[in-house]
Amino acid sequence: ALERTLSIIKPDAVAKNVIGQIYARFEQAGLKIVAAKMKQLSRQEAEGFYAVHSERPFFKALVDFMISGPVMISALEGENAVLAHRDLMGATNPKEAAPGTIRADFAESIDANAVHGSDAVDTAKVEIAYFFAATEVCPR
Numbered sequence: 001a002l003e004r005t006l007s008i009i010k011p012d013a014v015a016k017n018v019i020g021q022i023y024a025r026f027e028q029a030g031l032k033i034v035a036a037k038m039k040q041l042s043r044q045e046a047e048g049f050y051a052v053h054s055e056r057p058f059f060k061a062l063v064d065f066m067i068s069g070p071v072m073i074s075a076l077e078g079e080n081a082v083l084a085h086r087d088l089m090g091a092t093n094p095k096e097a098a099p100g101t102i103r104a105d106f107a108e109s110i111d112a113n114a115v116h117g118s119d120a121v122d123t124a125k126v127e128i129a130y131f132f133a134a135t136e137v138c139p140r
């Protein structure tokens with residue numbers, strides 16, 4: 001099915017100057033960028049985005065990292081976009097990520113793991129709406 005998913009290129013990958021290399025992987029996999037913005041997240045914004053993790057021991061470190069520099073936020077559209085994007089990213093822990101995935105190639109640790117992607121179609125809807133007004137999403 002035609003789906004949308006939210007992608008965040010995290011501060012580590014933005015600092016490494018590999019936004020274009022990561023976008024190229026999306027495009028080569030048939031995913032279209034239908035919305036995009038670079039943003040320095042506030043603590044409140046990062047905490048709200050990751051609210052589902054608020055009771056986890058890594059929450060403070062996660063939020064501190066996500067506000068340590070600008071992120072590149074995109075909505076991607078394509079056939080089975082949620083799973084296609086997760087396959088491109090690889091496992092959350094880059095040490096467990098398959099060779100050739102974004103996290104294996106660009107990430108250093110489970111905290112600085114280069115990218116975030118929605119885990120399901122319903123969470124993707126919530127995550128896209130968290131960062132983009134309906135008029136900022138451009139189906140094509």
Ligand code: CMP
Binds near residue numbers: 058062111115117
């Ligand atoms: P992300 O897909 O952005 O969702 C939550 C993030 O928390 C995850 O990627 C990791 O970067 C970070 N994190 C840190 N420790 C853990 C952990 N033990 N399990 C899952 N995620 C973790």
